[in-house]
Amino acid sequence: MSVTDELLGNAERYAATFDKGHLPLPPARHVAVLACMDARLNPYGLLGLAEGDAHVIRNAGGVVTADELRSLAISQRLLGTTEIILIHHTDCGMLTFTDDGFKASIEAELGIKPAWAAEAFTDLEADVRQSIGRILADPFIPVKDSVRGFVYEVETGKLREVS
Amino acid sequence: MSVTDELLGNAERYAATFDKGHLPLPPARHVAVLACMDARLNPYGLLGLAEGDAHVIRNAGGVVTADELRSLAISQRLLGTTEIILIHHTDCGMLTFTDDGFKASIEAELGIKPAWAAEAFTDLEADVRQSIGRILADPFIPVKDSVRGFVYEVETGKLREVS
Numbered sequence: 291m292s293v294t295d296e297l298l299g300n301a302e303r304y305a306a307t308f309d310k311g312h313l314p315l316p317p318a319r320h321v322a323v324l325a326c327m328d329a330r331l332n333p334y335g336l337l338g339l340a341e342g343d344a345h346v347i348r349n350a351g352g353v354v355t356a357d358e359l360r361s362l363a364i365s366q367r368l369l370g371t372t373e374i375i376l377i378h379h380t381d382c383g384m385l386t387f388t389d390d391g392f393k394a395s396i397e398a399e400l401g402i403k404p405a406w407a408a409e410a411f412t413d414l415e416a417d418v419r420q421s422i423g424r425i426l427a428d429p430f431i432p433v434k435d436s437v438r439g440f441v442y443e444v445e446t447g448k449l450r451e452v453s
Numbered sequence: 454m455s456v457t458d459e460l461l462g463n464a465e466r467y468a469a470t471f472d473k474g475h476l477p478l479p480p481a482r483h484v485a486v487l488a489c490m491d492a493r494l495n496p497y498g499l500l501g502l503a504e505g506d507a508h509v510i511r512n513a514g515g516v517v518t519a520d521e522l523r524s525l526a527i528s529q530r531l532l533g534t535t536e537i538i539l540i541h542h543t544d545c546g547m548l549t550f551t552d553d554g555f556k557a558s559i560e561a562e563l564g565i566k567p568a569w570a571a572e573a574f575t576d577l578e579a580d581v582r583q584s585i586g587r588i589l590a591d592p593f594i595p596v597k598d599s600v601r602g603f604v605y606e607v608e609t610g611k612l613r614e615v616s
Contacts, residue, residue, distance in 0.1 A: 292536060292599055293482045293483060293484050293536055294484065294536050294538055294599055294601055297482075297484070297500040297501065297502070297538065298612065298614075300499075300500050300501030301499050301500055301501075301611075301612040303501070304498055304499050304500075304501070304610055304612075305609060305610040305611040305612070308609065308610025308611075310493065310607075310610065311607065311608045311609060311610065313492075313493045313607065315491075315493075315544060315546055316492075317492035318492070319456045319460075320456060321456050321457065321460070322490070327485070327508040327509055327510045327524055327528065328478075328508070329476075329479075329480035329481070329504070329505050329506055329507055329508055329509075330473065330476045330478075330504050330505050331504075332497055332502075332503075332504050334495055334497050334498070335467055335497070335504070336463075336464050336467050337460040337463050337464055337467075338460065338463030338464075338466070338467070339460070339495075340495075341492070341493050341494075341495050341498070342492050342493050343492055344492055345490040345491070345492055346490055346492075346511050347490045347511050347512055347513075348509050348510050348511045349510055349512075349520055349521070349523070349524045350510075350523060350524040350527040350528065355519075355520045355523075356518075356519070356520070356568070356569045357512055357518045357519070357520035357521070357569070358512070358520070359567075359569070360512070360513060360518075360567070360569045360570075360571065360572070361490055361512045361513040363559075363567065364513040364546065364547075364555075364571065365490065365513065367555075367559070368546055368549070368550065368555075369546055373455060373456055373457050375457055375460065381478060383478055383527065383531055383532055384527075386531070387531065392527075392530075392531075395530075396526075396530075396593060400592060400593070402592065404522075404523070404526065404593050405519070406519045406520070406522070406523045407523075408523065408527065409523070429563060429565065430559060430563070430567050436455055436457055438457055444473075444474065444476065445474045446468060446471065446474060447467055447468040447471025447473065447474065448464075448468040448471075449461065449464040449467075449468070451461075
């Protein structure tokens with residue numbers, strides 16, 4: 291049995307006691323969270339989010355690329371969110387390689403390399419500021435008075451703000 | 454007090470009882486989940502995921518663009534995941550507009566329009582297949598023998614596979 295099959299068993303149990311079929315499409319708390327995809331970072335547990343509360347956008351690093359700007363524009367313009375919470379974290383995989391090295395290893399294997407930037411970084415706090423800056427610089431996200439960035443400490447469970 | 458400040462209070466409570474500081478960087482279940490950012494779709498509750506189990510990638514629609522291919526390549530190549538679970542859902546915001554209409558409304562307001570595709574869709578199952586197809590067509594994701602797509606029903610809590 292694959293892990294996917296096993297998780298589908300969990301999904302059957304979730305549906306068996308499901309009582310949230312009445313929730314509306316727009317997030318109740320008007321918040322969009324953008325966080326790293328890391329397995330140890332659970333935005334629901336960490337921020338106390340329940341079904342219906344917030345948009346959650348995630349990728350490798352919790353970085354801001356064109357697709358996150360797309361998601362945030364849709365979140366604010368069509369679904370009424372007004373606050374943005376960015377979360378990077380300690381011990382991130384993105385700190386363990388360089389764009390050049392990663393792409394060279396792929397090219398060595400396949401003969402071609404991706405056209406995308408891998409978005410690796412060397413300084414967590416600086417990359418949180420980079421993410422905030424990219425959002426502030428984007429012309430298509432209308433509400434920017436609450437764009438705040440944080441580092442989650444996977445060792446302690448603590449969330450600290452980047453100023 | 455902003456909603457962000459309120460959620461930071463929840464984060465303090467999470468840290469106060471935190472006991473997961475020992476978890477390793479690679480996901481224990483070797484799975485990457487790619488799901489819509491929708492507030493009603495909680496991959497942790499639905500799939501029974503705990504901290505440390507799986508990469509979770511999310512965006513507006515749960516679609517596959519360059520950034521999701523980047524995250525999946527990093528997930529598999531650097532952190533050892535081998536199964537991919539794609540989740541779209543009923544009553545999705547992406548079913549409520551068109552790319553042309555959304556971008557025209559932005560252009561009417563700002564005089565310029567985004568260079569990105571909004572990735573709206575009209576058929577849930579077809580877009581799940583589109584997402585699977587984009588992953589299968591990508592040369593940089595190495596493991597493709599378990600790429601499965603699902604529709605989550607926000608009305609019933611059920612997850613059904615798209616074949």
